Amino acid sequence: MVNRIFDLYDDLEKDRIMLSFTGALSTGLIAAILNLVERKLEHSEHAPAVRKRVFNVVMECLHNLFHHNKHRAAADSSSGHGEGGQGVVVIAHDGRGYSVFTGNAMAQSEVDALKQRLDLLNGCGPDELRELYKNTLNNGTFSPSGGGGLGLIDMARRSGRKLEYGFIPLDNNNTFFSLNVNIAPKNHPLHHERHSP
Amino acid sequence: MNDILLEGSPKTPTVHFNSTTGLLELRGRSIPENSIEFYRPLIDWIDQYAQAPKAKTLLRVQLEYFNTSSSKCILDLFKKLEQVRNAGHAVEVHWHYEVDDEDMLEAGEDYQAIISLPFKMIQVEEVDDK
Numbered sequence: 406m407v408n409r410i411f412d413l414y415d416d417l418e419k420d421r422i423m424l425s426f427t428g429a430l431s432t433g434l435i436a437a438i439l440n441l442v443e444r445k446l447e448h449s450e451h452a453p454a455v456r457k458r459v460f461n462v463v464m465e466c467l468h469n470l471f472h473h474n475k476h477r478a479a480a481d482s483s484s485g486h487g488e489g490g491q492g493v494v495v496i497a498h499d500g501r502g503y504s505v506f507t508g509n510a511m512a513q514s515e516v517d518a519l520k521q522r523l524d525l526l527n528g529c530g531p532d533e534l535r536e537l538y539k540n541t542l543n544n545g546t547f548s549p550s551g552g553g554g555l556g557l558i559d560m561a562r563r564s565g566r567k568l569e570y571g572f573i574p575l576d577n578n579n580t581f582f583s584l585n586v587n588i589a590p591k592n593h594p595l596h597h598e599r600h601s602p
Numbered sequence: 603m604n605d606i607l608l609e610g611s612p613k614t615p616t617v618h619f620n621s622t623t624g625l626l627e628l629r630g631r632s633i634p635e636n637s638i639e640f641y642r643p644l645i646d647w648i649d650q651y652a653q654a655p656k657a658k659t660l661l662r663v664q665l666e667y668f669n670t671s672s673s674k675c676i677l678d679l680f681k682k683l684e685q686v687r688n689a690g691h692a693v694e695v696h697w698h699y700e701v702d703d704e705d706m707l708e709a710g711e712d713y714q715a716i717i718s719l720p721f722k723m724i725q726v727e728e729v730d731d732k
Contacts, residue, residue, distance in 0.1 A: 432635050436612055439633075454702045457667070461705070464633055464669055471635055535712070542677055543716045555670035563705065 421499045423449065429491060430471045436456050439464060442496065449498055456587065458563045459503045462586050463496060465556045466507045470494065473509055480512075502590040508583040516572055516580050523556070526561045534562045560586045606647055614640055615665065619647055624656030629730060632668040632676070641675035648682040655691045659683065664698040664729040665706070673709070678718045687719060695721045698729055 417425070423445050426438060442463050446456045492509040511519070529537060538558045545554060550597040561568055569585040610616035610630040618627040626648075633730050634640050651659075661683060668676065680695070687693040697710035697718075707723060714721040 432613075434634065440612070452702075453700070454704060457703060457705065461667065461669075464667070468635060468669060468671065535708070539712050539716060542673060542712070545674075555673060559670045 416424075421497050423496045423498050425493070425495045427491070427493045429481075430467060430474065432471075435464075435467045435471060438467060438494070445468045455503075455590065458588050459496075459505070461495075462505050462560050462563055462588060465560055466494060466505050466586065468583070469556055470507055470509055473511070473585065477511070496553060500590075501587060503588040504586070505586045506583065510575060510579050513574070513578050513580050516582075519582065520570075520572070523568055526557060527567045529561070531562070531565070534558060538562060563588065565589055603648075603650055606644065617644060619644065619651070621651055621656075624659040626659065626661045627664070628662070628679075629664040631666055632671075632672040632690075634672070637669070637675045638669040639679065640671070645675070645678050645682060647678060650687075652682065652686045652689070655686050655689075658692040658694070659686060660694050660696060662696045662698070663710075664726070666700070666729050668709075675715065677713065680713060680719060684717055684719055693719055695719050696724055697721055698724045698726050701725055701727060701731055 416422075424442060426434075426437070440461070443456075443460060446459055450456045450459070474492060489518040492507065495504075495506040497504045497506070526534065526537075538555065541555055541558060557568070564586050566587045566589065568589070571583045573583075575581055605621055606617050606619035608614070608617040613631060613634045615628050615630040615632045617629075618625070620626070632640075661679070663676075683693045683695075695713075697713070699706035699710060707725075710721065710723055
């Protein structure tokens with residue numbers, strides 16, 4: 406293993422990985438990761454608007470993972486399965502800007518709904534995303550954790566690019582979901598023409 | 603009634619709700635994992651305040667970050683204040699955003715579009731998170 410450290414280091418450098426984390430998230434760990442991300446961004450990013458966008462996306466991703474894992478751990482303990490609460494977060498900074506990757510196992514039965522949701526968001530322009538956000542905020546029903554589908558819309562708005570995603574089947578009941586939220590290096594307006602509401 | 607004086611933390615905002623002056627302030631960061639738990643006492647406070655509000659109520663929002671789970675709770679605060687206004691009392695919202703923080707300005711405009719309260723968008727160099 407010790408001989409592989411250089412290779413690992415080399416890979417992380419080549420892929421411009423700012424941060425990578427695997428394991429179970431706790432509220433304390435989320436705070437620590439966000440603190441680390443904020444400090445790293447102070448050095449890597451001059452534009453405050455981009456810094457804030459990256460921070461926001463990382464925060465929403467971590468919260469998504471956290472709530473998803475909690476939900477899954479609860480389901481696992483009641484069904485007798487052991488494996489809940491794991492996930493991966495990777496933040497990379499390259500020529501395309503910042504990429505916030507997350508990955509987690511999820512129930513196969515929930516894949517179709519999530520895929521439809523992501524495709525819907527990817528089919529929306531900035532103004533449509535804004536309207537969708539406002540409608541969901543005003544009319545949406547919310548889970549006890551407060552989610553209710555705003556997180557993905559918010560990420561799509563801040564990204565300004567399509568959400569990249571993948572599903573890899575793990576077994577009959579479980580699928581690994583991966584998401585990349587890419588944030589452009591330069592400041593992009595959330596929507597093209599500013600107008601008063 | 604008692605005022606609310608909460609010091610900010612890395613995940614929760616500074617809150618000053620003053621029933622004597624009618625000044626309600628929310629400053630800093632609102633990024634807790636469970637926002638409902640944090641905001642419930644604030645929403646309850648406004649319910650109580652609404653029974654005998656000041657002639658003029660000002661909600662001053664100066665947030666650097668807030669998560670989507672807080673955004674619903676903040677909307678609930680606005681909705682409570684909307685009721686105060688509908689009962690015939692003056693209520694105003696001052697929404698602060700940092701220079702270059704278009705996203706925060708848009709977030710304020712989104713609320714403005716949903717809520718029938720007078721909003722004032724105020725650009726600042728840096729939000730006061732103390």
